[in-house]
Amino acid sequence: MRLEPEGTDIKHAGEIMEILEAYDLHDSYSGAARAAGCDKNTVKLHVERRERGLGPHDDVERPSIIDGFRPKVEELVERSEGDIRADVVHERLVALGFDGSDRTTRRAVAEAKKDFKAGRRRVYRPWIAEPGAWLQFDWGTGPDIAGRATLLFCAWLAWSRFRVVIPVWDRTLPTVLACLDETLRTIGGVPTYVLTDNEKTVTTSHVAGVPIRHPEIAAAGRHYGTQITTCVPADPESKGGSEATVKIAKADLVPTTVNLRDAYGSFAELRTACETFMAKVNHRPHRVTRRRPADMLGEEQVRLHRVPADPHVAALGETRVVTRESVISLGGTRYSVPHQLVDQSVWVRVDGEEVVIVHKGESGVREVARHHTAAPGNPQLDLAHYPQRSNSRILDHTPQPRTPGEAAFLQLGPGAAAWLVRAAAAGTSRVNVKMDQAVEFAAVYGVKQVDGALAAAAEAGRFAEGDLASILAHRRRTADPDRTIVPISEAHSLQNGTGRWQEVGR
Numbered sequence: 001m002r003l004e005p006e007g008t009d010i011k012h013a014g015e016i017m018e019i020l021e022a023y024d025l026h027d028s029y030s031g032a033a034r035a036a037g038c039d040k041n042t043v044k045l046h047v048e049r050r051e052r053g054l055g056p057h058d059d060v061e062r063p064s065i066i067d068g069f070r071p072k073v074e075e076l077v078e079r080s081e082g083d084i085r086a087d088v089v090h091e092r093l094v095a096l097g098f099d100g101s102d103r104t105t106r107r108a109v110a111e112a113k114k115d116f117k118a119g120r121r122r123v124y125r126p127w128i129a130e131p132g133a134w135l136q137f138d139w140g141t142g143p144d145i146a147g148r149a150t151l152l153f154c155a156w157l158a159w160s161r162f163r164v165v166i167p168v169w170d171r172t173l174p175t176v177l178a179c180l181d182e183t184l185r186t187i188g189g190v191p192t193y194v195l196t197d198n199e200k201t202v203t204t205s206h207v208a209g210v211p212i213r214h215p216e217i218a219a220a221g222r223h224y225g226t227q228i229t230t231c232v233p234a235d236p237e238s239k240g241g242s243e244a245t246v247k248i249a250k251a252d253l254v255p256t257t258v259n260l261r262d263a264y265g266s267f268a269e270l271r272t273a274c275e276t277f278m279a280k281v282n283h284r285p286h287r288v289t290r291r292r293p294a295d296m297l298g299e300e301q302v303r304l305h306r307v308p309a310d311p312h313v314a315a316l317g318e319t320r321v322v323t324r325e326s327v328i329s330l331g332g333t334r335y336s337v338p339h340q341l342v343d344q345s346v347w348v349r350v351d352g353e354e355v356v357i358v359h360k361g362e363s364g365v366r367e368v369a370r371h372h373t374a375a376p377g378n379p380q381l382d383l384a385h386y387p388q389r390s391n392s393r394i395l396d397h398t399p400q401p402r403t404p405g406e407a408a409f410l411q412l413g414p415g416a417a418a419w420l421v422r423a424a425a426a427g428t429s430r431v432n433v434k435m436d437q438a439v440e441f442a443a444v445y446g447v448k449q450v451d452g453a454l455a456a457a458a459e460a461g462r463f464a465e466g467d468l469a470s471i472l473a474h475r476r477r478t479a480d481p482d483r484t485i486v487p488i489s490e491a492h493s494l495q496n497g498t499g500r501w502q503e504v505g506r
Contacts, residue, residue, distance in 0.1 A: 016046050023047055065100040066108045069093050073105075077112040086110070129158035132303025135191040135226075137183070139199075140246035142167055143254045145264050152274070153179040154246045160296035161286045162187060163248075165274045167267065169370060172351060173201045174316050174358075177220055181311040182364030184224060187297060189304020194221070194228045203230050223312040225305050248281065266384070311365045316358055317349025326385055330355060332376030336385040337369050355380075409435040412447055415455030419463075428463040438468060445472050 015036075023032035023043055033040040066073070076089050090098075090105040098105075135157055142150035153166040153175075164183045168175050184190050196202055203211040211230050221228040264270045282294045289296065320328040326339040330348050335355055337346060346359045350373060357369040371380040399417050401407035409416055416438065423431055442450040453471045457463065462471070 019043050019046055020050060064104065064108075066093075066098065066104050069096065069098050070108060070112070072096065073108050074112050074115075077109065077116050082113050082116045084109075130303075131159040131300040132189070133192045134158035134195060135183070135187075135193070136195045137180070138197060138246050139171055140250045141254070142250075143264055143270065145267055145270060150267070150270065152246065152250065153183075155179075155183045157187060157191070157293075157297065157300060160293050160300045161289060162293040162297045162300075163278060163281050165278055167270045167274050168367065169267075170351065171199070171201065173214065173216055174349060174351070174356070175367070176201050177216070177312055178316065178358055178365040178367065180220065180224075182366060184307050185362075185364035187304070188301050188307070190224050190226050190307055191304055192226060194226050195231055196228070198230045202228065220312045224308060268384075311360055313347060313360075313365070316347040316365065317356070318347065319345050320348050320357075321345055327379065327381070328357065333374050334379040334381075335369065335371045336379075336381040338385045339387060341368065405432065405436060405439070408439050412438065412442060412454065413451030415451040415453070415458065419454040419458040422458045422461070423463045426461065426463055430465075434463070434465075434468065441468065441472060445476070449475065 015038075019032060019036045019038060019042065022035040023029070026032050026035060029040040029043045029047075032043045036043065072093065073089055076084050076092060086106040086109040087102065089109050090102045093100075093105060135155060137153060137155035140152040140154055142152045144150070148169070151168050151171055153164075153168055153171075155164045156162065164186050166179050166182060168179060180194070198206075198211060200214075202214055202217050204214050205212045213228070217228050264273070282297075283292055285292055318330070320330070322328055322337045322341045322344055324342055325334075326342055327334040327336050328346060328348060329335075330350075335348070335357065337357055341359055344359065346357050346368065347365075348355060348357045350356075353373055355371045355373055356367060357371075358365050359368045360366075369382065369385065371382070374380050399406075399410055399420050401410050409420070416435075419438075420431070420435070423434075428434070438450055438454060441453075445453075449472065450468075453468055453475060456471055457467055462468075
């Protein structure tokens with residue numbers, strides 16, 4: 001609060017010096033005010049501040065109505081360890097005779113809480129990690145795909161700041177092990193410690209404050225030659241890095257009104273987006289180190305241990321070999337797998353009502369398919385697992401010549417191919433003989449004319465002996481070679497009608 005009488009204005013440094021100089025000359029507030037052209041209260045204000053050794057705009061405390069109650073305010077704040085509300089303090093003070101406003105009480109409580117926390121504030125020392133020592137990972141909520149929520153496995157190396165983001169459908173123990181294996185193979189080594197949160201897949205319980213590790217997690221740590229440990233709850237010194245990675249990944253990958261990212265059409269699109277995100281953040285200078293994490297990773301890999309050739313698969317399920325139909329069998333039911341994995345081994349497990357299939361590649365263990373469980377005889381096939389092809393492939397009989405005669409006929413043009421397909425569908429006899437006749441006609445009438453006649457015959461359904469010759473002769477006689485050919489039908493006849501017989505006997 002300032003000691004400024006009502007009606008005074010704030011002067012700049014030059015005006016204040018003139019006021020003080022006028023006061024020193026007149027030794028009177030009124031005289032200095034007339035000489036400086038200001039109010040005498042303004043002169044008094046700046047003179048008193050000078051005598052107190054204060055600057056021209058320093059705050060000056062004034063007596064307050066709550067000064068007599070400040071010890072009680074401080075007592076209530078200390079007893080509540082800084083959590084008491086100002087309205088509760090105001091009620092206590094009113095009961096003790098305080099007649100000030102609640103606004104005055106709120107200001108006093110705020111000052112008391114500030115002083116209370118000043119001596120008890122926790123000071124965090126920066127964590128200076130050594131290369132090859134620490135890898136942290138945490139989980140973030142991913143975008144929805146086809147109405148189903150996803151998760152983001154976010155890991156980072158504490159020294160090089162190299163980040164790895166992997167999208168998954170769940171955070172079960174097999175998924176954790178698969179993500180950990182892929183992360184270690186992505187960074188190209190195993191650190192001394194892997195730090196994460198106290199979730200049930202890692203820590204089963206706490207006894208006397210000591211976290212009890214999950215047996216499979218402990219076995220995975222021994223397999224990879226690292227110690228998987230958990231952070232202290234609510235401790236920013238050990239969780240800050242991984243939580244920052246989750247925050248950055250979610251801000252860039254999850255569609256929001258902030259980044260205006262479009263929704264993902266498939267899980268493969270999200271996987272590609274995560275790979276693009278990692279390439280971006282790992283190849284740009286970090287805010288703290290001023291170096292690219294990808295460059296620092298090359299230096300840190302010297303301190304990392306070698307990744308085992310085989311992943312820890314104790315919790316990944318049973319092994320299966322993908323058949324030539326790009327499926328595996330589990331419990332008498334066939335489940336499709338991406339066709340690129342034909343003749344390769346995969347692991348399959350049942351997770352609740354779903355069947356999860358994973359594969360070990362050069363980058364580690366990765367989930368490749370997920371289906372709902374089904375009864376035997378009800379195969380679960382995902383068309384995305386198969387290469388693109390026509391939906392009507394079963395009914396598509398495209399002519400493929402296998403003899404010189406067939407090749408000579410089909411070389412006449414598309415009309416010949418159409419004639420062969422329709423003639424075969426109509427059950428035409430002596431197809432090969434008629435094809436040879438068409439090739440002979442081409443030498444007389446020309447290839448273009450014969451191909452057109454074959455197309456007309458196919459459209460009209462005329463596949464009998466002499467039909468092709470009749471069409472060619474007709475086209476040669478008429479001036480319009482594209483004249484419509486009348487199809488053979490039982491609804492029409494070239495014979496004379498019987499209408500004249502009605503006149504007989506009249």
